Amino acid sequence: MRPSRADVVVTGIGLVTPLGTGREATLAGWREGRSAVAPIRAFDASGFPWTHGAEVADFEPRRHLADRKAIKLMSRNARLAVHAAGDALAQAGAGAVGAGEGEGCGLFAACGYEVPEMDDVVGMMAGSRAEDPAGDAPAPGEGRVPLSLRRLFESGRHRMNPIDALKVLPNMAMAHVAITHGIRGVNLSVGPWGGSALAAVGEGAKALLRGSCEAALVGGTDAQVNPFDVSYLGTRGLLSSTGACRPFDRGRDGTVPGEGAAFLLLEGRARAEARGARALARLAGWGSGAAPGDGPADFGAPGGPEGYGGAAERALHRAGWDPGDVDLWVADGWGTPRGDAAEEEAARALGLPASAERLFTKHRLGHCGGAAGALDAGLAVALSTGRGARILAWAGDPSGAAAAVCLEATP
Amino acid sequence: MTPRRVAVTGMGLICPLGRDPEAVFRDMIAGRSGVSALDAFDTTGFEVKVAARVRDFDPGAALPGELGAFLERGLDRKTAFGLAAAGDALASAFGAAAPSSVPPARRGVHLATGLTSTEVPEAEQDFLAHLDGRGAYDPRSAGRAAARNDGLFAYRHMTDLCAALVARRAGAAGPVLTNHGACAAAAQAIGHAFHDLREGEIDLAVCGGFESMIHPFGVLSFALLGALSTTTDRPPEAVSRPFDRTRDGFVIGEGAAMFVLEPLDLALARGARPLAEIVGYGSSLDAFRVTAPAPHGAGAARAMRSALRDAGLPPEAVGYINAHGTATPLNDAHETEAIRAVFGGPGRAPPVSSTKSMIGHAVAAAGAVEGVAVVQALRHQVLPPTLNLRDPDPECDLDYVPLVGRPASFEYAVSNSFGFGGQNASLVFRRWEGPA
Numbered sequence: 001m002r003p004s005r006a007d008v009v010v011t012g013i014g015l016v017t018p019l020g021t022g023r024e025a026t027l028a029g030w031r032e033g034r035s036a037v038a039p040i041r042a043f044d045a046s047g048f049p050w051t052h053g054a055e056v057a058d059f060e061p062r063r064h065l066a067d068r069k070a071i072k073l074m075s076r077n078a079r080l081a082v083h084a085a086g087d088a089l090a091q092a093g094a095g096a097v098g099a100g101e102g103e104g105c106g107l108f109a110a111c112g113y114e115v116p117e118m119d120d121v122v123g124m125m126a127g128s129r130a131e132d133p134a135g136d137a138p139a140p141g142e143g144r145v146p147l148s149l150r151r152l153f154e155s156g157r158h159r160m161n162p163i164d165a166l167k168v169l170p171n172m173a174m175a176h177v178a179i180t181h182g183i184r185g186v187n188l189s190v191g192p193w194g195g196s197a198l199a200a201v202g203e204g205a206k207a208l209l210r211g212s213c214e215a216a217l218v219g220g221t222d223a224q225v226n227p228f229d230v231s232y233l234g235t236r237g238l239l240s241s242t243g244a245c246r247p248f249d250r251g252r253d254g255t256v257p258g259e260g261a262a263f264l265l266l267e268g269r270a271r272a273e274a275r276g277a278r279a280l281a282r283l284a285g286w287g288s289g290a291a292p293g294d295g296p297a298d299f300g301a302p303g304g305p306e307g308y309g310g311a312a313e314r315a316l317h318r319a320g321w322d323p324g325d326v327d328l329w330v331a332d333g334w335g336t337p338r339g340d341a342a343e344e345e346a347a348r349a350l351g352l353p354a355s356a357e358r359l360f361t362k363h364r365l366g367h368c369g370g371a372a373g374a375l376d377a378g379l380a381v382a383l384s385t386g387r388g389a390r391i392l393a394w395a396g397d398p399s400g401a402a403a404a405v406c407l408e409a410t411p
Numbered sequence: 412m413t414p415r416r417v418a419v420t421g422m423g424l425i426c427p428l429g430r431d432p433e434a435v436f437r438d439m440i441a442g443r444s445g446v447s448a449l450d451a452f453d454t455t456g457f458e459v460k461v462a463a464r465v466r467d468f469d470p471g472a473a474l475p476g477e478l479g480a481f482l483e484r485g486l487d488r489k490t491a492f493g494l495a496a497a498g499d500a501l502a503s504a505f506g507a508a509a510p511s512s513v514p515p516a517r518r519g520v521h522l523a524t525g526l527t528s529t530e531v532p533e534a535e536q537d538f539l540a541h542l543d544g545r546g547a548y549d550p551r552s553a554g555r556a557a558a559r560n561d562g563l564f565a566y567r568h569m570t571d572l573c574a575a576l577v578a579r580r581a582g583a584a585g586p587v588l589t590n591h592g593a594c595a596a597a598a599q600a601i602g603h604a605f606h607d608l609r610e611g612e613i614d615l616a617v618c619g620g621f622e623s624m625i626h627p628f629g630v631l632s633f634a635l636l637g638a639l640s641t642t643t644d645r646p647p648e649a650v651s652r653p654f655d656r657t658r659d660g661f662v663i664g665e666g667a668a669m670f671v672l673e674p675l676d677l678a679l680a681r682g683a684r685p686l687a688e689i690v691g692y693g694s695s696l697d698a699f700r701v702t703a704p705a706p707h708g709a710g711a712a713r714a715m716r717s718a719l720r721d722a723g724l725p726p727e728a729v730g731y732i733n734a735h736g737t738a739t740p741l742n743d744a745h746e747t748e749a750i751r752a753v754f755g756g757p758g759r760a761p762p763v764s765s766t767k768s769m770i771g772h773a774v775a776a777a778g779a780v781e782g783v784a785v786v787q788a789l790r791h792q793v794l795p796p797t798l799n800l801r802d803p804d805p806e807c808d809l810d811y812v813p814l815v816g817r818p819a820s821f822e823y824a825v826s827n828s829f830g831f832g833g834q835n836a837s838l839v840f841r842r843w844e845g846p847a
Contacts, residue, residue, distance in 0.1 A: 179833075399587075
């Protein structure tokens with residue numbers, strides 16, 4: 001039952017966001033106008049120049065994950081992903097994954113690195129420092145502390161659980177989603193960048209049209225409120241030092257790290273109707289683009305105007321829409337000076353109408369890394385179902401890569 | 412649109428046997444090994460003693476001058492491998508000329524790699540700075556280290572840096588993606604690039620994988636998982652022994668391989684010489700356990716069937732299988748079972764070999780490095796061997812082309828890559844029959 005190009009629909013949206021665990025909790029938080037951006041609680045961030053984040057505060061693994069034995073095998077982004085995937089599949093209803101052993105369901109996701117358990121990793125390394133012959137340990141943070149490999153191996157054997165070695169593999173979130181929900185079809189785990197989750201949506205759509213699967217769970221997951229990711233984003237110059245993300249504002253100075261997971265279930269309209277599932281939206285188009293930048297250390301603004309614009313042109317072309325058809329523009333809105341300017345430039349060059357409503361989320365949800373694009377698009381569809389809006393959503397990354405989708409919410 | 416045929420028109424390879432695909436393949440069919448003593452760091456007190464390391468590689472020389480000193484200092488080993496291999500692939504496809512006839516928006520880059528870098532100096536700098544005076548982890552120290560940022564921390568841990576730089580070098584403004592499908596990653600990158608070309612999304616792709624985990628943290632992690640060979644009573648070149656009764660784990664390798672792919676008609680029109688065609692790609696998920704492959708190689712079999720279906724080929728069309736063949740006890744038994752399920756048992760299944768016996772396991776780059784071996788096998792009509800297979804495992808009862816290469820006449824070859832976490836991928840390559 002291979003869908004035609006016009007027939008790919010969204011029948012489930014799963015969200016775990018800083019506004020709440022689950023789509024309904026997120027929607028309620030959004031409608032109340034809440035912001036989840038607050039001083040970081042997950043760790044003591046007082047040493048960082050960047051002290052704010054958006055955390056999923058109400059997520060409780062033992063309440064939100066059915067298989068409690070599996071919890072210890074999962075790092076945080078896998079836990080968030082498993083719940084968000086379940087949220088999407090539950091809305092999509094019985095038979096969403098499909099008959100047989102789930103080999104007809106594809107899985108395409110942007111997965112964050114599994115680095116949050118820094119205490120364990122660094123603790124192991126701490127036990128591996130070479131003895132200082134003079135007896136005085138180097139002051140913390142001052143230059144290099146030599147490692148003793150002999151101690152590392154000993155310490156690793158004693159302190160490191162093999163499970164921890166597995167947890168850090170970057171495709172583990174996908175493995176846990178597959179195991180929990182019985183998904184055995186075609187797949188890809190994309191890296192956790194700004195545009196990756198929307199690129200994953202496009203990969204899933206292509207697999208459906210090709211007939212490689214009959215349904216595809218697409219989206220992303222990331223848990224960025226940890227010292228490693230904050231260091232990574234901060235030293236790239238992407239985080240706000242004032243702790244406030246202000247997309248498109250004159251005073252904007254960066255984004256704030258967030259965490260979350262978002263999944264959409266895609267399938268052909270005929271399959272959805274046969275199952276009695278409601279089409280929440282039609283996925284009309286998708287596309288990717290890149291703005292390679294030119295300076296040695298310069299990877300452009302997030303996405304760059306050519307990245308956002310190129311991705312959007314492809315998505316609109318595939319949808320058969322004119323830019324003037326867009327009712328709702330889901331902007332990326334990192335809140336970085338250059339990124340937001342690049343988006344404005346791309347929107348102008350493309351000819352997005354001034355009448356189009358603009359939705360952006362990072363001032364309230366932070367930048368949820370690998371989940372970001374799917375999270376914004378999923379939220380936009382959930383808010384628009386019943387209104388018939390034509391939605392253009394895009395997301396990009398400072399490396400220059402961007403992706404876009406066109407979604408027609410069901411009237 | 413009508414599906415287009417997809418040609419491999421360029422290859423770049425950095426592997427433990429060298430950098431020239433012709434010379435590397437000659438070494439393979441002669442049964443030479445790139446495995447040697449693990450001398451990348453001091454292994455005193457550690458049970459893993461061998462690795463397949465890339466030698467004589469100068470990261471500085473691999474870099475295009477325009478990157479400047481800033482990136483050169485921040486570039487990690489695997490990214491340098493990837494850039495060098497991509498440069499070689501583009502040069503082999505286009506010579507000194509740029510692929511100027513293809514609009515930038517119709518050029519894509521699909522790459523694969525593993526974890527962020529944890530080479531020792533970087534780990535010391537990036538993580539041990541996070542300790543308090545008593546040696547306990549202190550996020551405030553991490554914060555102060557980040558605030559003193561030397562500008563390189565992020566670049567060291569930026570696994571999409573290679574794709575961004577390759578995109579710049581190839582002038583690509585179309586899809587630019589990096590995936591992390593563990594040991595299946597490079598095959599998945601090639602597969603997705605192939606589909607994008609076949610289905611008319613793009614007209615030029617650079618695709619492949621790059622990896623280096625021969626550092627203490629990488630080796631320690633795989634050792635803790637029980638995946639690495641701890642054999643010490645054989646010479647290093649005899650340690651990696653896929654499908655052998657005495658196999659005890661894989662030998663860690665490293666490297667990169669990149670392909671330039673083009674639609675066959677456009678490639679021929681510009682006078683390019685195809686090296687091979689790619690005709691099928693399939694993938695699957697085990698959805699079993701994170702710690703072990705699915706029983707009977709069920710996931711692996713689904714990936715191979717999915718690739719054959721994608722290629723529109725019956726199993727009997729396939730003349731050679733480049734196995735995942737890691738030499739772990741479980742993988743080789745399960746893969747054998749999967750091949751039997753898809754292709755039939757001994758006498759019916761085509762010859763199978765594991766080039767990991769010679770170049771080790773390049774982890775996220777494996778599917779690309781082994782893809783080069785498959786393309787060379789098709790071009791030269793010689794099967795690369797499974798080195799060190801002297802004591803066949805009764806459970807592994809197929810034809811594994813032991814010890815030395817073997818001439819063969821065949822049109823289609825399958826390349827398997829199966830990842831931790833149960834991600835599986837298979838590619839189908841076809842011999843280019845036209846003028847070479």
